[in-house]
Amino acid sequence: MFFHLFIYRIKSSVRNVQLMFWTLAFPILLASFFGLAFSNLNKADAFSEIPIGVVKTGTFGADSTLQSHLDAVSSESDDPLLTITYYSTAEEAETALSDKQIKGFLVDDADGLHLHLLSNGLDETITKQFLDWYLQVSASVERIVRTNPSGAPAISGILEKNVTYITEQKTGANAPNSTLTYYYALIGMTCLYGAFMGLDQVSCVQANQSPAGARLNLAPVSKLKVFACSLCAVTLIQYLTILLLVAYLSFVLHVDFGNRIGFILLASFAGCCAGVSFGAVLGAVIKKGDGIKSGILIGSTMTMSFFAGLMQASIKYAAIKAAPFLAYINPAEWISDAFYALYYFDTYDRFFQNVALLFAFSFVMYLIVYAIMRRQQYASL
Amino acid sequence: MRVFKACFRIIWKNLPTLAIYLAIFLFFALILSFSGASNQPEHYADKKSRIMIINEDEGGEVADGLVQFLSGECQIVTPEKEKVAQLDSLFSEDAEYILSIPSGFTDDFLSGKHSLTIGKMIVPNSTTGVQVDLLVQKYLDTFRLYAETGRVTSDDTAALETIRKNIREDLDHSTDIVWAGAAQTGSVQTAAYYFKYLSYTILSVMILGVSTIMRVFNKPDLRRRMLGSPLAATRVNLELFLGMLCYAVAVWAVMMAISLVFVGPAVADQRIVLMILNALVLTVTALSLSFLCAQFIRGPGSQHSVANVIALGTSFVSGVFVPQSLLGDTVKNVASFTPTYWYVTAVEDISTLSSFGLQNTRDIYLAMLIQMAFAAAFLVVALGLGRQKRRKSN
Amino acid sequence: MVVEVKNLVKRYGDLIALDHLDMEVREGEVFGLLGPNGSGKTTAINCILSLLSYDKGEILVFDQPMRPTSYQIKKDIGIIMQNVAVIDELTVYENIDYFCGLYVADKKKRAPLVEEAIDFVGLNDFRKFYPKKLSGGLLRRLNIACGIAHKPRLIILDEPTVAVDPQSRNNILEGIERLNKEGATIIYTSHYMEEVEQICSRIAIMDKGRIIAQGTKDDLKNMIRIGEKITIECLTGDPNDLIDAIGELPFVASADAREKNLLVTTERGHNGLSSLVQIVHDKGIQTGRVYCELPTLNDVFLEITGKELRD
Incomplete structure (x- = not known):
């Protein structure tokens, strides 16, 4: 009997176009959009040389230290920072700047060094810092020569000596990468879309929600037994769709999940259970109106996913910072955070906390469902 | 104007649903723009890296000097004790750079051995990393210059104090900045965020709303009855479109009223006026697109699918959630076939606009024209499809 | 006695849907429950099936009290609902097999039953069709097949011919007579008196939740x-x-x-x-x-x- 119910539930769920769209096609479509949008993002975060113009007029060239300073960081050097283009007039440089060929240009005249900038970004800041450094070292050298002439001969030796002050430390299990938040939130959303499945199963066994449900109530089988079989079936389907999504993300879009596969499987399963149970509660609590049910379902899962960082990764952290309890009431957040913890941390505390929350959530949801569905007779149909 | 009136009555009947859609998506847009405006570093008037310093060498002159210096140059994030919390803030880019100074660093530094190093944790290859590296290098190099030329040891507190003072003075030198172009005002920037995210709201609300209304008119029997009436089919469709246009304008008006929250008195700014106009253009385009979508939508389920795919999809590829400057060329080429792309382009252009001559605004008006062209195309296809369907059913 | 209803009362708030209803259905008969829309026919059926809770009264089916968990009784009942109750994502064959499987767990025993049911309603050419592709009449026939495949001793048909074309209607009525001949007791509700006159051996007329007259056709006509x-x-x-x-x-x-x-x-x-x-x-x-x-x-x-x- 179990097998019979199980197989037919799988058949009818897989053939349900609406259901499959939300649980499989939509997430994969959205993932592909993410892939497109983020394809350049990590590259953009990587540092690239800054195009800067230098106007060769006025006093420029007279001060050879500036020239050698610039050479030391130009494209030809070992450690390039700037790509330098030389202009003979300020007007030429101005045009290049407004055409956005260069980020800024440098004029060295009688009253000092001037950096002409268009906007205020990181590249501009770095350029300015580099030039500041030049001015600052000059000041230090000048001071030493003035106050401590005996130390002066050592200066160039000291400046040329390359001392490493900083070593990079390993972060977590893997390097931080904020675009992952989007993908993990997407998995959260997809797991919660398992709610469509849960919703469907309730209406299939409740006599007051569908004719087929009424027919089922008249059969010599316990309704709850049928319901349990149905839940097993759809949780399995949902689990497979999640694994498909994770595989798609991992192999096609090259999203990094770390390499603890067993735990990834566990997290996916916990997410599925939470999603399906959430739908079951919605189905049991809201009696009538398919439109209303799916509206509420989509609205609530979208909101939860939104706060887990689906549309903007920074929302996730901003929300939790502003209201820490959000981290404890949002299943989408638990799912995405479980994946995040698995990717980023060596330890398992955070991961298991999330997984435990998910299972506890499912358990409570099913308790509610049981309390409502236990009734075998209806006051009205 | 029978159909127009009926259309209005249906809108009125569905007002709660439509209002809920509008409220939800506006809420999203509002949160996004507030968080976007505060999280996107490019728009800080003075760009400072957010760093976390864990100083285990407190009391050491070099370490304290460095911390003091960095505090002036960067935005210091409250240090976290737990490694997990540190990593968290790094992943979320709450702190972009975590710097830990080992105890005994000062003594080691002054002895010239340089065997102890400062640990850093960063997002790999980030620009912030380069910037902070530069600051640390600069401070310590200067310190070394003074310490070695003056042969200062770690117990010579007075000398070290002097060095710290000297370095502060030296490092105070800075390049004179000359700004080319107009400065950007904060409210225009925030408004730009709001308007960018609004494209997601506009598309969602329009598709959901229009399909809710059109579902009534597209019921096969009702459709047949209307076609059986002496009204010309094109007239019926045009009246419907007109009815929806009222809905669209109402939606637009609400969104613009909310935008005043950000803009305040700057609403008179020509840039804001342009953004408002641009939003109206997109609303009309979205209306036209929704009209087309409604030809395919039957149930409430497919309504949500279409709205979500179109709104989220175009927003991601057009640079609503991820800035256009960070999108790849292929993506941008693909995106240029969506009106959203041109809307976002216009918003970005408007926000950096410094003068309002035709020379500078040409591209903006062009982007709006392209959106209108999309609107016309969608409408023509929708009406054409309607006609074809009718033939088929005949 | 196959069904015995004594003093059944069902209220929906202030509305009395069943007003001290008494009813008996005997072995082997085709019992017609006739009444206008809203007279309480479906409510009565749903109470008999223990689907609806009721306020007062006693219901015996096959001489045993009927409860939601009376699975032994339910095994022998087949229901054809007013609304078509099938699963849209399953084919004709699968639907019948699925519902039959709730009664007959053994797959080997089930297969011939399903075949027989398909034959019975004449859906042989449509066994791989999905319900959405079936016309209204064929859908009704599928609905019937789902209710009778497990060979129930008592078959309840609740307005099975609403909105059905005359040809399918005749097909359905003939089918009911055949089932009766094969030994099933039938309860048939309708508001079409012609149908009831045609096939029922005993008829009860309901109005406002009460049976106002019952007996054979001639009994009833003799009352007036x-x-x-x-x-x-x-x-x-x-x-x-x-x-x-x-x-x-x-x-x-x-x-x-x-x-x-x-x-x-x-x-x-x-x-x-x-x-x-x-x-x-x-x-x-x-x-x-x-x-x-x-x-x-x-x-x-x-x-x-x-x-x-x-x-």
Whole structure:
């Protein structure tokens, strides 16, 4: 009997176009959009040389230290920072700047060094810092020569000596990468879309929600037994769709999940259970109106996913910072955070906390469902 | 104007649903723009890296000097004790750079051995990393210059104090900045965020709303009855479109009223006026697109699918959630076939606009024209499809 | 006794849906439950099936009290609902197999039952079709197949012919007669009296949650005063002139004139057509068509409740 119910539930769920769209096609479509949008993002975060113009007029060239300073960081050097283009007039440089060929240009005249900038970004800041450094070292050298002439001969030796002050430390299990938040939130959303499945199963066994449900109530089988079989079936389907999504993300879009596969499987399963149970509660609590049910379902899962960082990764952290309890009431957040913890941390505390929350959530949801569905007779149909 | 009136009555009947859609998506847009405006570093008037310093060498002159210096140059994030919390803030880019100074660093530094190093944790290859590296290098190099030329040891507190003072003075030198172009005002920037995210709201609300209304008119029997009436089919469709246009304008008006929250008195700014106009253009385009979508939508389920795919999809590829400057060329080429792309382009252009001559605004008006062209195309296809369907059913 | 309902009361708030209902269904009969829309037929059925809770009363099925968990009883019941209750994502065959499987767990035993049910409703050519592709009539047949595949001893059909074309309707009615011949007891609800007259061996008429009359067709018709309705078309003269004369006849219950027609109802057990025609001719009036109608269940209903049974 179990097998019979199980197989037919799988058949009818897989053939349900609406259901499959939300649980499989939509997430994969959205993932592909993410892939497109983020394809350049990590590259953009990587540092690239800054195009800067230098106007060769006025006093420029007279001060050879500036020239050698610039050479030391130009494209030809070992450690390039700037790509330098030389202009003979300020007007030429101005045009290049407004055409956005260069980020800024440098004029060295009688009253000092001037950096002409268009906007205020990181590249501009770095350029300015580099030039500041030049001015600052000059000041230090000048001071030493003035106050401590005996130390002066050592200066160039000291400046040329390359001392490493900083070593990079390993972060977590893997390097931080904020675009992952989007993908993990997407998995959260997809797991919660398992709610469509849960919703469907309730209406299939409740006599007051569908004719087929009424027919089922008249059969010599316990309704709850049928319901349990149905839940097993759809949780399995949902689990497979999640694994498909994770595989798609991992192999096609090259999203990094770390390499603890067993735990990834566990997290996916916990997410599925939470999603399906959430739908079951919605189905049991809201009696009538398919439109209303799916509206509420989509609205609530979208909101939860939104706060887990689906549309903007920074929302996730901003929300939790502003209201820490959000981290404890949002299943989408638990799912995405479980994946995040698995990717980023060596330890398992955070991961298991999330997984435990998910299972506890499912358990409570099913308790509610049981309390409502236990009734075998209806006051009205 | 029978159909127009009926259309209005249906809108009125569905007002709660439509209002809920509008409220939800506006809420999203509002949160996004507030968080976007505060999280996107490019728009800080003075760009400072957010760093976390864990100083285990407190009391050491070099370490304290460095911390003091960095505090002036960067935005210091409250240090976290737990490694997990540190990593968290790094992943979320709450702190972009975590710097830990080992105890005994000062003594080691002054002895010239340089065997102890400062640990850093960063997002790999980030620009912030380069910037902070530069600051640390600069401070310590200067310190070394003074310490070695003056042969200062770690117990010579007075000398070290002097060095710290000297370095502060030296490092105070800075390049004179000359700004080319107009400065950007904060409210225009925030408004730009709001308007960018609004494209997601506009598309969602329009598709959901229009399909809710059109579902009534597209019921096969009702459709047949209307076609059986002496009204010309094109007239019926045009009246419907007109009815929806009222809905669209109402939606637009609400969104613009909310935008005043950000803009305040700057609403008179020509840039804001342009953004408002641009939003109206997109609303009309979205209306036209929704009209087309409604030809395919039957149930409430497919309504949500279409709205979500179109709104989220175009927003991601057009640079609503991820800035256009960070999108790849292929993506941008693909995106240029969506009106959203041109809307976002216009918003970005408007926000950096410094003068309002035709020379500078040409591209903006062009982007709006392209959106209108999309609107016309969608409408023509929708009406054409309607006609074809009718033939088929005949 | 297959079904026994005693003193059943069901309220929806202030509305009394079933008002002290008593009902009996005997082994082997086709029991018709006839009543206008909203008279409580479906509510009664749902209570018998223990789907609905009720406020008072006792229900026995196969001489045992019926409860939601009376699985042993449920095994022997087949239901065909008013609404088509099938699963859209399963084919015709799969639907029947699925529902049959809830009653017959053994796959080997089930397969021939499913085949038989498909044959029975004549859906052989459509076994791989999805319900959405079926016409209204075929869908109804599928609905029936899902309810009877497990060979129940009691079959309840709740308005199975609503909105069905005449051909499918006949097919369904014949099927019900066949099931009855094969030994199943049938409860059939409808608001079409013709159907009920055609197939039911015993009929109960319901109104406002009560059974107002029950018995065989003839029993019911015997309950009322009217015998036959006679219509005489008068080609010449005014039928109004005849009313007084005819009204005086001992077997005539009423006489009336409508346009050129003379309408006479007779007392039960009398006909007197020939004497009526004689009187008309005696008045020198030429007669056109002359016909009599036997009383229908509608007349029964009309006389008992004072309103028409039809919608």
